[in-house]
Amino acid sequence: MFLKVAVKSLLSRKGSAVMTLMAISVAIFVLLGIEQIRQQARDSFASTVSGVDLIVGAKTGSLNLLLYSVFRIGSPTDNISWQAYREIADSDDVAWAIPISLGDSHEGYRVVGTTQAFFEHFSFGKKRRLTFSKGEAFEGTFDAVLGSEVALALGYSVGTEIILAHGLASTSFTKHDNQPFVVVGVLAPTGTPVDQTIHVRLEGIEAMHAGGSAAPIGAFTHASAPTADFSEPESITAFMLGLKSRMSTFNVQRQINQFSGEPLMAILPGVALSELWQMMSMFENVLRLISALVLLAAVLGMGAVLLASIRERRQEIHLLRMMGASPFYLFCLVEMEAMILCLLGMLLGGVSLYAALFMIGDAVFSRFGLYLDATLLTPEAALMLGAVLLATLAAAAAPSLKMYTSARDIS
Amino acid sequence: MIASCTSSRSRLVILSAAACYCSTAWAAGGAHEHGAAELLLSSEGREVQLIFNAPAQSLVGFETVAVTEEQKATVARAEAILMAPLDLFSLEGNSCKLIDSTVDVSSLVGVGIAPSQPEAHADHSDEEADRATDHAGDDEHTEEHADHAEEHADDHDEGHASTSDNHAHEHHDHDDGDASSADSHSDVSASYTFECDSNEALTRIVFNRDGLPFGLERIDVLWVADWGQGAGQATPQSPSVNLQN
Numbered sequence: 001m002f003l004k005v006a007v008k009s010l011l012s013r014k015g016s017a018v019m020t021l022m023a024i025s026v027a028i029f030v031l032l033g034i035e036q037i038r039q040q041a042r043d044s045f046a047s048t049v050s051g052v053d054l055i056v057g058a059k060t061g062s063l064n065l066l067l068y069s070v071f072r073i074g075s076p077t078d079n080i081s082w083q084a085y086r087e088i089a090d091s092d093d094v095a096w097a098i099p100i101s102l103g104d105s106h107e108g109y110r111v112v113g114t115t116q117a118f119f120e121h122f123s124f125g126k127k128r129r130l131t132f133s134k135g136e137a138f139e140g141t142f143d144a145v146l147g148s149e150v151a152l153a154l155g156y157s158v159g160t161e162i163i164l165a166h167g168l169a170s171t172s173f174t175k176h177d178n179q180p181f182v183v184v185g186v187l188a189p190t191g192t193p194v195d196q197t198i199h200v201r202l203e204g205i206e207a208m209h210a211g212g213s214a215a216p217i218g219a220f221t222h223a224s225a226p227t228a229d230f231s232e233p234e235s236i237t238a239f240m241l242g243l244k245s246r247m248s249t250f251n252v253q254r255q256i257n258q259f260s261g262e263p264l265m266a267i268l269p270g271v272a273l274s275e276l277w278q279m280m281s282m283f284e285n286v287l288r289l290i291s292a293l294v295l296l297a298a299v300l301g302m303g304a305v306l307l308a309s310i311r312e313r314r315q316e317i318h319l320l321r322m323m324g325a326s327p328f329y330l331f332c333l334v335e336m337e338a339m340i341l342c343l344l345g346m347l348l349g350g351v352s353l354y355a356a357l358f359m360i361g362d363a364v365f366s367r368f369g370l371y372l373d374a375t376l377l378t379p380e381a382a383l384m385l386g387a388v389l390l391a392t393l394a395a396a397a398a399p400s401l402k403m404y405t406s407a408r409d410i411s
Numbered sequence: 412m413i414a415s416c417t418s419s420r421s422r423l424v425i426l427s428a429a430a431c432y433c434s435t436a437w438a439a440g441g442a443h444e445h446g447a448a449e450l451l452l453s454s455e456g457r458e459v460q461l462i463f464n465a466p467a468q469s470l471v472g473f474e475t476v477a478v479t480e481e482q483k484a485t486v487a488r489a490e491a492i493l494m495a496p497l498d499l500f501s502l503e504g505n506s507c508k509l510i511d512s513t514v515d516v517s518s519l520v521g522v523g524i525a526p527s528q529p530e531a532h533a534d535h536s537d538e539e540a541d542r543a544t545d546h547a548g549d550d551e552h553t554e555e556h557a558d559h560a561e562e563h564a565d566d567h568d569e570g571h572a573s574t575s576d577n578h579a580h581e582h583h584d585h586d587d588g589d590a591s592s593a594d595s596h597s598d599v600s601a602s603y604t605f606e607c608d609s610n611e612a613l614t615r616i617v618f619n620r621d622g623l624p625f626g627l628e629r630i631d632v633l634w635v636a637d638w639g640q641g642a643g644q645a646t647p648q649s650p651s652v653n654l655q656n
Contacts, residue, residue, distance in 0.1 A: 046656050050639065246455040249635040250462065270640020271633050
């Protein structure tokens with residue numbers, strides 16, 4: 001009965017009710033959207049490095065090393081020698097090592113030189129291993145394995161021949177024209193930057209840079225080109241380490257940081273990420289503040305609309321009073337209307353955010369490597385919605401009081 | 412994260428801008444910063460190991476070998492505090508019992524070599540005089556600080572600075588040869604081993620004393636575990652660190 005009166009009353013003022021509803025749902029959309037993206041960005045970054053104990057590179061900032069080695073953001077400061085890599089990778093505490101050589105590209109996608117170890121040991125998310133959707137890992141020098149996104153975007157499949165360029169632009173002038181690589185495998189989607197990467201053997205990178213003049217072109221055009229012709233690379237960009245025991249992580253890190261051969265730096269990827277989030281927390285808080293203010297404006301707007309409506313509702317008040325409704329009943333009626341508007345706004349905002357995430361999720365992922373999952377009701381979000389409801393009640397108190405006093409005056 | 416709403420180029424700019432303003436760099440065995448300590452927590456299966464490293468200055472108020480009775484007493488007191496980790500912090504999320512604890516104050520109780528302490532440390536006097544006033548928070552050590560600084564200040568006036576070179580060398584000798592040996596500062600470290608009831612992830616570490624032990628201004632907690640890696644800062648205002656991402 002109570003609810004029915006409130007709904008009917010709102011319906012009688014459709015125009016202003018709908019506008020208010022829109023304002024609130026937009027505010028909810030922004031609030032939840034920002035929370036969602038923030039949370040997902042964290043999860044996405046964390047899942048990318050979940051299986052790696054240490055990342056080693058040239059001495060630089062720990063964030064810089066993390067960002068260029070794993071997320072392909074920014075550029076490497078320096079290379080490290082193959083000898084240093086071997087020395088550390090062969091030490092007792094190390095279970096596996098994945099070397100990474102950056103610096104080349106294909107159609108704007110990064111080319112990473114690595115070894116078989118990458119497919120065997122790299123894991124993401126909750127200890128998930130890389131799997132192939134097509135083909136298999138590289139074996140020959142000029143074999144390439146594509147991330148799922150690369151294959152999809154460029155329409156490549158197993159058997160496609162690709163030309164890799166030195167540098168990063170898709171229009172790089174120094175294309176290594178004479179040495180096409182052959183796609184031998186496509187990885188299943190991972191939701192990490194791996195999806196946007198072309199993986200080749202370290203020898204492939206070396207051979208590509210050694211220049212075609214040294215060998216007849218024909219020798220390289222087939223995937224089964226001999227691998228033994230190329231010696232070990234002189235240097236690599238960075239490498240990831242998996243340790244035999246977690247307990248030795250800090251020890252190994254310190255040993256590498258004090259490595260006598262050359263200045264090296266080992267970082268704990270999870271710790272570097274914590275650093276990143278700590279720095280980003282200021283930006284995040286600003287965003288949250290803005291979305292909270294947007295919401296506040298919407299809620300206050302609703303209060304104002306309700307307040308203005310009281311004047312027009314003299315007759316309604318009269319009628320309800322005559323039917324025996326107490327002033328308190330009328331107070332609650334207005335609060336109820338506010339709640340209805342707010343809840344509908346949440347529903348509308350939530351649904352449209354869900355739809356938006358569903359639609360743009362793929363685009364965001366392919367552009368930013370950010371995997372947006374459309375799960376909305378996290379505990380934080382629920383908490384926020386609770387706060388919104390309270391704010392609504394508070395903002396509606398003014399019109400409700402006005403209703404109360406005018407109802408009392410009438411009797 | 413805002414970055415995702417902008418183009419990839421501006422994401423780069425934002426991130427690198429952020430990197431420049433980085434005030435916290437966490438690295439094991441890193442900087443020797445007075446007033447700050449680090450706690451390295453590693454966990455595998457049911458075993459949890461914690462290593463606590465702090466500049467001697469922050470724990471006892473001096474970084475030389477303890478000579479006077481008072482200094483020796485201070486070192487003993489610090490050692491006793493460190494030997495009782497259960498009073499220092501508690502681990503939440505799992506019930507773990509202490510198996511082993513070792514405290515290494517070798518840099519303060521040097522074996523055999525006993526440099527004539529006050530003169531030898533003359534080069535530090537100004538710094539330490541400043542420090543002494545900064546660290547007034549901890550009653551236990553304030554006296555130490557003040558006395559110590561005064562001594563040094565006097566010596567400094569008398570121009571004993573030339574002996575400081577000798578001292579630096581000696582200092583190296585009785586360092587225990589790990590990370591700290593690279594600089595002339597000395598560190599105190601302690602390591603604790605816990606065994607927990609199950610493999611369950613720890614959720615939090617809480618420092619029990621009012622604020623932080625030894626009146627530290629900051630403890631950087633770095634953790635590596637089966638459930639992930641991360642870092643956090645404990646300060647006197649919020650003396651706990653989450654061990655979850």
